[in-house]
Amino acid sequence: MSAQSSVSYAVGQNVAFLTRQITQDTINRYAEASGDHNPLHVDPEFAATTQFRGPIAHGMLVLAYVSEGLTGEFGEAWLKSGRLKARFRGAAKPGDTITISGRVTHVDGANTKCDILARNQLDEVLISAAAEVRR
């Protein structure tokens, strides 16, 4: 990842790539930090009774990986001008490997737009997002 605001981008260019492992410990640590102790995330017994049949990661945890990828790509510009519109389309579960990948869709002067996906090891899309940054 570049984190260089002087880098020029082209439509179709791949950006913001990273991978992360999800474990129940990861989820529990995020629950502690965020204060979101929804039993769907931290109570396997409760989560087993839901449509997910087990605990799932917080959507904001996976979205944090998306933002990390964009921070790595665009540096401080992401922190002061980043815009993100995300749809949570699937759930990350303990044991999953999450891959964040992005593609530049539009470049107009200082504005760069990207489509971002978070996928699991089965190539299922967990988050689709549109990001925009002014560099």
Add this chain to the structure above:
Amino acid sequence: MPPSLATLEKGYRFAPVEFDLSHEWVRSYVNAVADQAISGVGAYAPPMSLAALAIRALLEQSPLPPGSIHVGQELSFLRPAAIGERLYARAEVLSRTGRQGWVMMGVRLAVMDAAEIVVMDGRATITFPVDAMVAA
């Protein structure tokens, strides 16, 4: 006991909350999300941590009902937030609709600095089962 989010109607405004981006909390957040990029930018908090901490403060007012699912999130980051900074969050229920036994709720969340300059603005969309309202 604070009212559950499940009981809130459209137009409900949360009481403003203030919070500190303390070194200790930011460190725990960065460890939780294993953020390896933020240290390369400067002494700033990860932008998503603003949303996480603001939501944390708001959930202390109105806990999420069991079985809630976060279905969408929009965020605009308007300036970097320094570690150690004191910030304020305001939130409002923008929409609330029901369909097939589930409630869909949109919540606007804005984070401001001491000068009331918006640092982050966003909207969360969550859904939860109608029977969570009974439990609440």
